[in-house]
Amino acid sequence: MNKKIISRILTWIFIGAVLSVCLYIMANGLGLQPELDFGAGAYYYADIPDFDQYTEKARFQARLPYWVYLILFLAWGALMYAAWKWIDKK
Amino acid sequence: MENTKKVPDFWSKEDWQACWLGFTIILIACIAVLAKAFDFSAVKFATWSVGEAGASNVVPLSEQFGNFAFWRKLLVTFGVLGFLFTLAVKLQGESVKKYIPAFIGLFFIALLVRFISAEFTLNRYLEWAFWALLVGLLISNTVGVPQWLKPAIKTEFYIKTGLVIMGFSVLFSNIARFGLYGLGITWIVTPIVILFMWWLGTKVLKIDNKPLVITLSTATSVCGTSAAIATAAASKAKKADLTVVVSISIIFTVLMMVFEPMIIRAIGMNQLMGGSLIGGTIDSTGAVVVAGTALGPEAQTAAVLVKSIQNMLIGFIAFFVAIFFATHVEKTNDRKVGPAEIWYRFPKFIIGFFAASLIASFLILPLFGADQVDAVNKVLDQYKNWCFVLAFTSIGLDTNFKEIARQMQGGKVFWLYVIGQTFNIVLTFFAVWLLLSGVLFPIPTLS
Structure with a gap:
């Protein structure tokens, strides 16, 4: 019982600390870049003004044909899905 | 009641309706952009500021409100969404007379949310999802939601419609675009983190709310809010989750x-x-760009590339979450679930999401090119955002603070996120070191 209470208290202290730091960051405008007109609030790429400029100029070089990536992508996905079923069953 | 029976499921059920509503908007946007027929853009507030702001894109409110295009777009947005949702509600057999004033009220609150979230100081860290929840929660937990507004509170419907529209922006060609390195960093790590958090949440922390566990897991490992929206809909999570x-x-x-x-x-x-x-660990795309920029131009590019692949994963993950929940989680006994049962339980809007993605990837993209697809998506993005703002405002209006506190399950959910995110950082660091440090593979160049 005591253990449970202590863990709850610790949890709420941690949550309080996280919220305080978060509020401090926001109140002081920390972490923002002056040249960018957005921040963490742009949750999805569509919320970022002119997002194209960040993707069109560069990319990792892809050397293999498209279907190789697709097969690797699907194979890994299938394997992970099987692993998920196994974990859930266990 | 009799009314609904007469209308086939394809027209009267919310999941299917989300598909055809989404496709109607996609079709109109395609015609408007590809044929250059008319301007179908939805209304969006430009950044404005209460005080003086140094940013270049701040547009004074007087200038925004004085622009005819703003009012025209506002009318188009209201007209398109209002007409389509009202038609759907009628086909569901509900009262149109009650829905119309309710939708007007909800749209007005959503407009207020978008207005607030466009303010320079407020939108740096928190944007529409947060403000929509806050405004909704403040109304419902103080003055209360008036009875006449309630018929418009259709959270899942707005989310599903927004997701079908979003499907058009998920292009399959992007899988190859970033090569083995990009795929390795995102696609290897992401499912492992989801599985780890699933195991931790359901088996170790014994959180019995499985939709909440999977929603939190995907938000942590994929891309925060957008992934949470998609998975919550696929797993039929509660609004408070x-x-x-x-x-x-x-x-x-x-x-x-x-x-x-x-x-x-x-x-x-x-x-x-x-x-x-x-790119692999920070949730929101905006924060990824900002944090990447803080390190330098090469870091910015790498961060955005990795996050872009993660954004693309949302649809695939939501699809498999829907299958998993239909076949395993919603199963009431040990008997094997047949295809008919799976089909019955499967959230049909996911089909709409994939169909939109396939059409964009294999029809519109080869026929009209990437620039045109981008142009269509710029229009669709705002309609998607409007659907999500309506949804999040509805969530706020339909939730009370006690319910939210209860969903925290004594802090277990918080620890699940903290431990899961730590695991995500460690695993992504390992993948990044393995692929990009030069110890095993040649260091790639960003062209």
């Missing part, structure tokens, strides 16, 4: 955006590795 997940994700995104570049710089990691780590 989504509220808790989005709140946690928003708070930690702010912290990670500030501290992650600091730590990366302190340990002397190079820009390519640091940017990739940021």
Whole structure:
């Protein structure tokens, strides 16, 4: 019982600390870049003004044909899905 | 009641309706953009400021309200969404007379949310999802939601419609675009983190709310709010579950955006590795760009590339979550679930999401090119955002603070996020080191 209470208290202290730091960051405008007109609030790429400029100029070089990536992508996905079923069953 | 029976499921059920509503908007946007027929853009507030703001894109409110295009777009947005949702509600057999005034009220609150979230100071860290929840919660927990507004509170319907529209922006060609390195960093790590958090949440912390666990897991490993929206709909999570997940994700995104570049710089990691780590671990795309920029131009590019692949994963993950929940979680006994049963339980809007993605990838893209697809998506993005703002405002209006506190399950959900995110950072760091440090593979070049 005591253990449970202590863990709850610790949890709420941690949550309080996280919220305080978060509020401090926001109140002081920390972490923002002056040249960018957005921040963490742009949750999805569509919320970022002119997002194209960040993707069109560069990319990792892809050397293999498209279907190789697709097969690797699907194979890994299938394997992970099987692993998920196994974990859930266990 | 009799009315609904007469209308086939394809027209009267919410899941199917989300598909054809989404496709109607996609079709009109395609005609408007590809044929250059008319301007179908939805209304969006430009950034405005209460005080003086140094940013270049701040547009004074007087200028925004004085622009005829603003009012025209507002009318188009209201007309299109109002007409389509009202038609759907009629086919569902509900009262149109009650829905119309309710929708007008909800749209007005959503407009207020978008207005608030466009303010320069307020939109730096928190944007529409947060403000929509807050405004809704403030109304419902203080003055209360008036009876006449309730018929418009259709959270799931707005989310599903928004997701079908979003499907058009998920292009299959992007899988190859970023090569083995990009795929390795995102696609290897992401499912492992989801499985780890599933195991931790359901088996170790014994959280019995499985939709909440999977929603939090995907928000942590994929891309925060958007992933949470998609998975919550696919797993049929409660509104309070989504509220808790989005709140946690928003708070930690702010912290990670500030501290992650600091730590990366302190340990002397190079820009390519640091940017990739940021892209793979920070939830919101905006925070990824900002944190990447803090490290330098190469880090910014790497961070955005990795995050872009993660954004693309949302649809696939939501699809498999829907299958998994239909076949395993919703199963009431040990008997094997047949295809008919799976089909019955399967959230049909996911089909709409994939169909939109396939049409964009294999029809519109080859026929009209990437620039035209981007142009269509610029129009669709705003309609998607409007659907999500309507949804999040509805969640706020339909939720009370006690319910949210209960969903925290005595802090277990919070720890699940903290441990899961730590695991995500460690695993992504390992993947980044393995692929990009040059120990095993040649260091790639960003062209």
